[in-house]
Amino acid sequence: MADIFWWIIFPYITLVIMIVGVLYRYAFQQLTWAAPSTEFFEKKWLRIGSPLFHYGIVFAFIGHVMGVVIPKSFYTTLGISFELYHTGAIIGGGFAGLMVVVGLIILLIRKMTVDRVRIHATFADFYTVIALLIVAGLGAYMTIIYNTTVVEYEYRATIGPWFRSLFIFQPKYQLMAGVPLLFKIHIICAFGLFASIPFTRLIHFYSLPVKYLSRAPQQYRSRSHFKRRRI
């Protein structure tokens, strides 16, 4: 029963909260949608912490796509062996994980010690950083230490297929039964974090301004936009 809850019910609940919440905020709360930067208050520590964390998490995201979304068969057809894949994953993933964790620690200390930043930080801001730190800390620990000292866990045979099965609405929860506890906690925490996206500063994850690359430098707009819909 517990397996059904954690690997079917819980992921779907959290994903639904995230999707509905983000859409709701996009439709009705545009004025609250921003990347709530505190660079205006403090620049010195942000200069190190923020790029470390953000670039780290971009690499980590790519790593997760490579490990969990892309099926194992893809690598075998390319001729990439188990050893080669895991060496790459440990080095690349470990590096990204370290960047994220070190960046987050700097940002958290900054949030706690710099007056201007701390006083304007909300509960949600602290929650976000600490939750990210737990998820990323577990991830980095598994990649760097667990994988090298305990066992090189082949998540591409269990977690990967389970994750993909969520999106075709035929969740293979049985696959998760034998997964090491650390991985399970990492996944549960991550889904918990997804659910909090619409309610925290993490919302800015959805506003990467890619359109900027292709738009005209100068923007003109007409004042009038209450035009009758043309039928």
Added chain:
Amino acid sequence: MRIKAQVAMVMNLDKCIGCHTCSVTCKNTWTNRPGTEYMWFNNVETRPGPGYPKRWEDTNRFKGGWVYKNGKLSLRAGGPITKLANIFYNPNMPSLNDYYEPWTYDYQHLINSPKKENLPVARPKSMITGKYIDKPEWGPNWDDDLAGGSEIVPLDPNVEKLQEHIAMEYEKAFMMYLPRICEHCLNPSCVASCPSGAIYKRDEDGIVLVDKESCRGWRFCMNGCPYHKVYYNWNTHKAEKCNFCYPRTEAGLPTICSETCVGRIRYIGVILYDADRVKEAASVENPKDLYESQLSVFLDPFDPEVIEEAKKAGINEEWIKAAQDSPVYKMAIKWKIALPLHPEYRTMPMVWYVPPLSPIMNHIVNEDELSTDGYIPAVDQMRIPMEYLASILTADDTEVIRNVLLKLTAMRVHMRAKTVGGIDELKQSQLLKEAGLTVEMTEDMARLLAVSKYNERFVIPTGRREMDDDLYYEQGACSIEELAPPEGMVTYPFERGK
């Protein structure tokens, strides 16, 4: 030709008394909310001085505006790819310390203090952290009227450029006021710097505005604007800026800073320009040519061809008439006595300045008998170094400044001859000729600069509401758009701005 209308402003610095009334009324109207305490959409700087924010003209540090490199116009801080790479940390952005930490005073203590031997005082208290500030070290107009003198003045980036050492002795010191608002540029670099596309220039009147619903708080506008007139609200995490008091100008009223200006230094009018030529005009090689090339973008509102094109572009009779009567057109284009602020930033600013005259350094003897030849060198000996004015207004071209000062001097001499007399008529007409003025022009100029009334200083047509909106459909609907969309006209976020 793509004709657009621009509502523009001229400030006659010769009449600015530095009273800050414009700043105060502006602040009370627009920036008296949490998160905006440090913002001054309008501020008055004492020059020479570092200005607000401190050393805003230091383009090497903040990297604002445009540069012309290898035949291409590009943002000094870098284009979209550089911006996206720096999106997690913007190295060129100013921080609160570059403005100042706003504070209030602990007035409650004056009332609640127990009986003590000494009078209670109201201590300064930060409006950012709520903590006491024992020793405020910088604040709005901290350097007003050259306060701080020889310690503060050298921080002015324009002073650093001056060849000669600026004397700070009382007899030789100079001073002027520089009121600043958003320039509502023709080629705004804040607009081009915004990754979200939230800043835009309004089609109807050229006012540059921030769409706060699209703004995501990336903050590249803060340093992308070389005039530092886009601010970051730390409370709402959105950009805010001077909006040229559009609710007032749409109703035909001047901005609040102009309305309340004690010295009546401000003029507002419409200018027609060719939007297709802006980029080309901003891309001339030599920065000294930017002033003339900006003038070449403006269109003559009396030219029948221009009038016809303007009508085709949806600009109505009222606006064309306003462009013809525009005091800005007269001062900036016809008489060429108003100059743009820092044209070398290549943003084509649309708030123009008449440079101030200043006392002549050497005592002029027998002014009654002074000839033309006597006044011309006098222009060169004014207290405010011409190089300084040129550094602010003409990309270091002193010749342009000299011409303007000569015109203003000739105007004074002519009007004095007319009202007081005692000046040789022939010599006086020679001075006018030297300055490139006719008698009629000079007297028009004197009227507009000195005694013009409200409706001559502010020629503002009302907003062109009838042009695009479907008024039939909107009748009976709530006029407060956005807050309450008219009945039957639901808009969704993905439809906005279309």
